């Protein structure tokens with residue numbers, strides 16, 4: 240089959256904020272970079288512009304690839320339907336949901352790609368050209384990240400991220416050896432932490448000309464313990480670049496590494512998103528060794544990290560079996576008084592492929608909810624120690640307080656006053672943007688039913 244072009248689609252929800260989409264479509268940037276130079280490639284990000292009308296221009300010689308998390312999979316299905324109506328013969332679907340629930344996606348996609356597609360995606364393209372496509376490609380390798388899918392200059396130019404996006408994404412490590420009962424990281428990116436060579440990271444930052452970024456790493460903080468020399472090399476290399484600041488997901492153990500924290504500051508690490516997950520010590524078992532659910536321990540950690548002029552965003556999950564409405568009140572009390580730079584509360588969500596989902600199925604506690612509700616702001620199962628209404632109301636109560644304009648302003652100003660005056664202009668954006676983003680996410684909590692799907696596109 241002659242190939243006219245490859246079109247890669249990222250279903251969106253939030254849309255642009257003041258003309259820009261929030262995070263760059265990093266997954267698709269890496270995949271687009273694997274498309275041979277002689278084949279035209281396009282990335283359509285629904286957070287930048289609607290894609291439904293554009294789908295109608297597609298035809299049989301276009302190869303369509305869609306990436307999707309669980310919450311967007313119904314949108315992906317709709318895109319696939321429209322594309323097929325217009326004569327497209329091959330819609331390929333990959334990403335977290337396809338990997339965790341391939342049989343669900345296989346009902347409407349022509350090709351399902353599971354696992355990392357560094358090896359299989361080029362194969363899919365070649366098989367399309369050779370008229371030899373298989374319905375399922377599985378990459379089981381957890382390959383070494385050296386030299387894997389470097390972002391090409393053609394893709395950098397096409398995405399134009401410095402003008403069209405607020406936050407560039409970047410991958411430094413991938414995988415997490417922990418196995419928290421509610422998390423899919425181990426199945427999506429493996430239980431071994433893999434590292435990108437430092438010179439490739441620097442080369443990518445320089446060629447993309449990015450000054451700020453958010454790491455896509457599952458748990459960069461764990462590398463402080465598992466690969467301290469590597470982390471040191473990364474920090475020394477980043478310190479030489481004129482970055483405005485960057486952020487990453489981490490865990491509380493980073494506070495045990497003062498030397499690395501000092502280097503992190505030199506490297507312009509702006510803030511860490513710390514998975515405290517719970518302030519209820521009874522939930523300790525769910526954290527696979529990550530913490531004790533102890534508030535006094537958390538307070539010490541925050542103080543230590545702040546001591547290096549690095550911000551802390553607290554991430555909390557509610558809905559564990561030992562949680563009650565009191566857990567939410569306690570979380571707010573802690574979040575309010577702990578000096579956190581920002582905070583996020585998410586509702587525990589039983590994603591396919593997790594031990595938690597399996598437990599709920601066995602206990603007959605899973606609600607019959609469409610995938611669009613798997614956004615961590617909606618409840619999709621029956622909690623054990625509170626009613627559905629209690630959990631939802633407590634969650635709303637927390638978010639209304641956490642993201643009130645007054646509390647956002649207070650925290651933003653507090654963060655700014657922690658910096659020396661010369662650093663303030665560079666820190667202004669980051670001091671308010673996280674809270675603002677969480678406030679926008681919370682607003683989706685009150686978009687219901689078909690409106691939630693309509694919001695992904697015109698339907």
Ligand code: B12
Nearest residue numbers: 262263266304305306308309333334355356423428455615
């Ligand atoms: C970065 C990230 C984000 C960023 C996304 C920014 C962006 N613009 O991309 C932010 C912070 C915004 C985010 C938000 C959320 N995220 Co998130 N996120 C991640 C994370 C950590 C990395 C993803 C990534 O970019 N990796 C790097 C790229 C290169 O790799 P990749 O995406 O895995 O893609 C590879 C393969 O999957 C495959 N592939 C992917 N798509 C396709 C498509 C085709 C056609 C092919 C062939 C192959 C293919 O090939 C790629 C190369 O190997 C993952 C965890 C993980 N390890 O995957 C969670 C993850 C994807 N997120 C998750 C969740 C739940 C969310 C939120 C709902 C969380 C929340 N509470 O708000 C929101 C949803 C927001 C929304 N409206 O969509 C879950 C998804 C679970 C699920 N079943 O859907 C994950 C797996 C984390 C987890 N621990 O469970 N997230």
Ligand code: SF4
Nearest residue numbers: 415417419422424457
């Ligand atoms: S530590 Fe974080 S990334 Fe690792 S399994 Fe637990 S929640 Fe997932």
